[in-house]
Amino acid sequence: MKQYAILLDSRFCTGCNSCFYKCVQENRLHDVAANGNTRTVVQINDEGMYHQRCMHCLEPTCVDNCPKKALTKSDYGPVLWDTNVCIRCGTCVQKCPFHVPMLDQEHNQIVKCSMCAHRELGKDEQAIPACVQVCPTGALEFGERAAMVAKAQQMAKAGGMHIYGLEENGGTSMLILSKADPTAVGYPAVDKFKAGMSPVAMGGTAVGVVAVAAAAYAGLKKYSARRTEIAKDE
Amino acid sequence: MNTHKKLSRRSFLKWTGISTAIMVMDSPLRNFDVAYAFGEHPQEKPRYLVKKKVPQVCARACECDCHYDIVVGVDQVTGLERALTIEGRPEDPVARGKYCIKAMGFVDGMYNPDRLLVALKRTNPKRGEGEDPGWITVKTEDAVNEIIAKMKTYSRDEMLFACPGDPYTNRLCRSLGVSRSDQRTECFGTHYYLNSLMITNPPNKYYSSTYTVTHSLWGFDYSQTKYMLWFGFDSFSKTAKAGILNHIVEGKRNGTKIVFFNPVRTPLTDGMADEYYAIKPGTDLAVALAMIKVIIDNKLYQTDFLRDYSDAGVLIDVATKKRLTDAQGTWLAWSNTEKKAVPVNTVKDMAFDGGPFTFDHNGQQITAKPVLQLLQENVKDCTPEWAQQVSEVPAADIDRIAREFAQAAPTVCIPNLKRDAAGPNYSNSWRLMQSINILHMLTGSLDHDGAVLFLSGVKIPWLEDVDPIVKPYPELPASPADYRDQFPVTDNIYKNKDFSAPGHYGMVGHGLYHKKNIKMLFFRGPHRGLFALIQPQMTEAAMMDMDLVVDWNLYPDDNAYWCDYVLPAPHQYEESKLDIRQYYPKWPCLVGGDPVQKPPGDVIGWGKVANMIGMALAPEYWTTDGSSDPAKLIKGNMYDPALKAVGAAETKAEFMKDKDGFWIDKKPYENYKTIREIGYGRPDGRVKMYVDEFAEVGFDGLPTFQPRWTSPEGEYEFSLLITRSGWHMHADPNFIDNPVLNKLSEKNRVDCVWISPNAGKKLNLQNGDEVILETNPKHMPELPRPVKSKVFMSSRITRDDCVMLFHGIGHRSKWLKHGVWGYRDGDLIPQKDPAICKQHDPTGMGWVEDVYVRIKKA
Structure with a gap:
């Protein structure tokens, strides 16, 4: 299945927040948004426009840490939240390195972008998220992640821009092109690494290697000792 | 036989141990996910089911008038069928499938x-803010009849x-012979009047729209132009105007x-400015005059267009300024070869400069100079260094x-x-x-593809066109509350050329407060009331003693504290509409809208209010034959003739049904054609640099530099900058x-006043501190009302001598559950x-921004 991503060209984001309100209407989030809990919102900061929204990590920390597996990474890109399974423990809120999921206690739900999965992304080739559809300047673009990455890299090279989301937390399905340093704009400074090379995964791998080596050493030692005993017996 | 089995101690311990082990162990199935088939995850389910899409035209969010569909469906949460959101219509040449946050806000406003x-x-x-009016509800028609009885x-x-x-x-004001004044002065006034005096020459065959201000040249070809100058054009409010943004970005790409010239670095500046200058507020005129000088001195102008x-070559009598x-x-110009003044349309070797030319004209010795020569003399000291x-x-x-x-040139523009x-x-x-208009003329960029686009080929008629009056209207008041009579340049347009001309809202409060001759004030809301006024405290004070105050509005807003009646108005999406594409008039185009729902409750449309008052007080102007017979009431059908004239449909109903509310004629744009049709001297129309009307009232007919009215004095050192967030307008409760x-x-600090970090440091302020802003009393000697607000220090304010306020907040009406917050800039x-x-x-x-204020910590 194709994996999708959203590319934001920050140069053309004017902070109009049409994406924010379209998301509210599309997902009927008026009640939680009135509490200040949003799936996507643009903050007009001094250094640029900060989009606070789920980055849809390739290796989502929220998914890894959810004790009930209420959060899952779909094959086609979005990280989805299951209201039927979630126990509202707030672990995802605490663990997300991008500080994105919000727990609306009044309405008992986690508020986090679904990339408008209900629009049949991955099934309907024409389907795009509501925020992308409404953006009056076309600053938001939706497509296959590989194509979005290639486009971002090309534009970054041509325009001297930063790309946020290539390696942040192992790469994300939300990519941001920015003339200013994204962390100065408001995006969190998170660990950067390539997918599959996270420090945690790599840590686990190291432990495994040591264990295997130790087992091999122990086995060989046992084998040698036994051979010695046999030799003595002989 | 005893079949009762005793549990041995060994068995008890065994089963207890096993049970405990099972209890403390996680389920062996614990790591199996809840599996959903593709598309079956709860977040893959839509939150509403679409029932229908209703074409509409935005009429109040801004002047773009985007054409889109209102999506009506069943909300899965509530189970109710209602308008839910908007969907764009890519065929609309203005919006091109886009729409903005305000349009979406309007959808939810219907159900507020x-x-x-x-x-x-x-x-x-007893009137006044905070007083309880002791409202009783009455049938709306009864209320209108009671109002009529008082008006008599x-x-x-x-x-x-x-x-x-x-x-x-x-029609109502003209038939009653009463004055009309409105808020547009504070938003559109100078653009409107200068365009009328220099370009559109009202009345003309195109510039009159049912929903938007006429004679405003808004059709900038942002996507095709090569070069743009923005004199403060990029206010925060422009950051959400979908109807222009989609074009601007295409051009930028x-x-x-x-x-950009602006003391504020807006989000548009971040992404789209090739050059940005933190200009001193109120001095843009100096830059524009210097540019005019550079272009004229170096003969960089488009000679063919000027001729x-x-x-530009028309002769002005230096003695009389006429x-x-x-x-x-017909205007006269000087022929260099014939050495005489000849009609401007026949001269081939027109003199643009030189002179003075002295010659005999109608038996008198005249000394005259071409307009361009006079302009060059006017700007001779306006060097770039100056x-x-x-x-x-x-x-x-x-x-x-x-x-x-x-x-x-000519594909340039100054939006x-x-x-x-x-x-x-x-x-x-x-x-x-x-x-700005002169710079457009020097570059030949008016009425040109890729530059400033003019309307052509389409018009929605006025009421007088479809239901002509049978006798002349009565005279208007000689001394109206907004002092129009003291400004003959604009009063002439209002009285004799275009009764839609903006009123003098910047003075009407002064007139109401000082003249005290108005007994009835009728607001046609929404957002035409107090919060659209500068210094509303004057109008509030005047209304305390007024006999009758009425508001026709969607909400009981601030006005209601002073109103005797508030009449319920329909929502804009409950109205039928037809509109031209004034924001991007590259092609003749008509778009239509249908009501999304029947207005609820006892709501009354404005046409019906006007009909009722008109028929009661001046029936001869409201019937087709000048009688008072209600059966002869005018029909007011302005849409069918507009559609018929271009062959789009026979009727509005047919247009909506068969054409889905859209018609366009995508013929190539004909440069300068509309100037010929509407300009001065039509049918060989021209545009004017020299404004005779200014000369007639003692001002120069051509621009000269003049400083702003106010200047910094002592602690009153902060120049007031007014902007508006992309999601607000005039404190509209929607x-x-x-x-x-x-x-x-809140998240975007729209509830704060913004100053530069340096200014904040100088005032020893921290973000979030409460401050009080106060206008220099020298310029506001009566009824001052300082503003209290939190402060936010932002490097987007690029000058230390400015403070930026957001317009569109600051409601005080206790009848708005969520509306009472923020300060009021006015x-x-x-x-x-x-x-x-x-x-x-x-x-x-x-x-509106010619104000200096003091900022003090509260």
Whole structure:
């Protein structure tokens, strides 16, 4: 299945927040948004426009840490939240390195972008998220992640821009092109690494290697000792 | 046989141990996910089911008038069928499939529980903010009849309609012979009047729209132009105008160069400015005049355009300042070869400079000069170096930009609409607007593909066109509350050419407060009331003693504290519409809208209000035969003729049914065709640099520099900058009474006043501190009302001598559950004394940002 991503060209984001309100209407989030809990919102900061929204990590920390597996990474890109399974423990809120999921206690739900999965992304080739559809300047673009990455890299090279989301937390399905340093704009400074090379995964791998080596050493030692005993017996 | 089995100690321990082990162990299935088939995850399920899509035209969010569909469906959460959101219509040449946050806010506004659905009548005579009017509800038609009964007791000099100039308001005011004044002065005034005086020459065959301000040239070809100058055009409010943004960005992607002059670095600046200059507020005129000088001195202008379509070569009598004409009224120009004055349309070797030319004209010895020569003399001292001293924009840049702009002609433009530097912001804004129009003329960019686009080929008629009056209207009041009579330049347009011309809202409060001759004030809301006024405290004070105050509105807003009646109005999406594409008139186009729902409750449409009052007080203007027979009531069908004229449909109903509310004729744009059709001297129309009307009232007919009205004095050192968030307008409760948008405002510090970090440091302020802003009492000697707010320090305010406020907040109506928050910018801006105003500005506008304030920690 194709994996999708959203590319934001920050140069053309004017902070109009049409994406924010379209998301509210599309997902009927008026009640939680009135509490200040949003799936996507643009903050007009001094250094640029900060989009606070789920980055849809390739290796989502929220998914890894959810004790009930209420959060899952779909094959086609979005990280989805299951209201039927979630126990509202707030672990995802605490663990997300991008500080994105919000727990609306009044309405008992986690508020986090679904990339408008209900629009049949991955099934309907024409389907795009509501925020992308409404953006009056076309600053938001939706497509296959590989194509979005290639486009971002090309534009970054041509325009001297930063790309946020290539390696942040192992790469994300939300990519941001920015003339200013994204962390100065408001995006969190998170660990950067390539997918599959996270420090945690790599840590686990190291432990495994040591264990295997130790087992091999122990086995060989046992084998040698036994051979010695046999030799003595002989 | 004893079958009872005893549990041995061993068995007890065994089973207890096993049970405990099972209990403490996680389920062996614990790590199996809840599996959903593709598309079956709860977040893959839609939250609503679409039932229908209703074409609409945005009429109040801004002037773009985007065409889109309102999506009606069943909300899965509530199970109710209602309008849910909007979907774009890619075929609309303005919006091109886009729409904005305000349009979406309007959708939810239809269901706002604070919306007024019945007529309210006051029982407590004591008015004022916070007072309980003792509302009782009455049948709306009964309320209108009671209002009519009272109106019968007033003379026409004692009534004022605070209403925009729509067809029904115009007919009502004209038939009753009463004045109309409206808020557009503070938003559109200088653009409107200068365009009328220099270009559109009202009335004309195109510029009149049912829903938007006429004679505003909003059709900038952003996506095709090569070079743009933005004199404060990029206010925060522009960051959400979908109807222009989609074009601007296309242009930017295509390589349009944009130069920004603005003391605020807006989000548009971040992404789209090729060059940005933190200009000193109110000095844009100096830069524009210096550019004119560079272009004229170096003969960088478009000679063909000036010769064929402008008055650049037309002769002005240096003694009388009057334009010279022949016996037929045709303008005269000087022929270099014939050495004589000849009709401008026949001269082939027109003199643009030189002179003075002395010759015999109608038996008199005349000395005259061409307009362009006079202009060059006017700007002779306006060097880039001088402009740098005034504006703090480097001289070398001004010189270079002027040359680049001229070289890119004619596909260049200087977008201007509403509250940019040429809006009624400063006492010299009218001169900036004149200079912008002249820069467009020098570059031949008016009525040109890729530059400033003009309407053609389509018009929605006015009420008078489809239901002509049978006898002349009565005279209008000689001394109206807004002092229009003291400004003959604009009064002539209003009385004799276009009754929709903006009223003098910048002075009407002063007139109401000081003249005290108005007994009835009728607001046609929404957002035409107090929060659209500068220094509303004057109008509030005047209304305390007024006999009758009425508001026709969607909500009981601030006005209600002073109103005797509040009549419930329909929501804009409950109205039928037909509109032209004035924001992008590249092709003749008509778009239509159908009501999304029947207006609920006891709501009354404005046409019906006007019909009822008209038939009661001046029936001869409201019937087709001049009688008082209700069966002969005018029909007011303005849509069918407009559609028929272009062959789009026979009727509006047919247009909506068969054409889905859309018609366009995508013929190639014919450069300069509309100028010929509507300009001065039509059918061989031209545009005017020289404004005779200014000369007639003692001002120069061509621009000269004049400083702004106010200057910094002592602690009153902060120049007031007014902007508006992309999701607000005039404190319209559709937006300010929306708790979702309120949270967005908080997040973006729209509830704060913004100053530069340096200014904040100097004042020893921290973000979030409460501050009090106070206008220099020298310029607001009566009824001052300081503003209290939190402060936010932002490097987006690029000058330390400015403070930026957000317009569109600051409601006080207790009938709005979520609406009462924020400060009101208008409290700081003085209503203008006409005696002062006419010394500086023959158009008599509001000078909304010509204010210096003091900032103190609260």
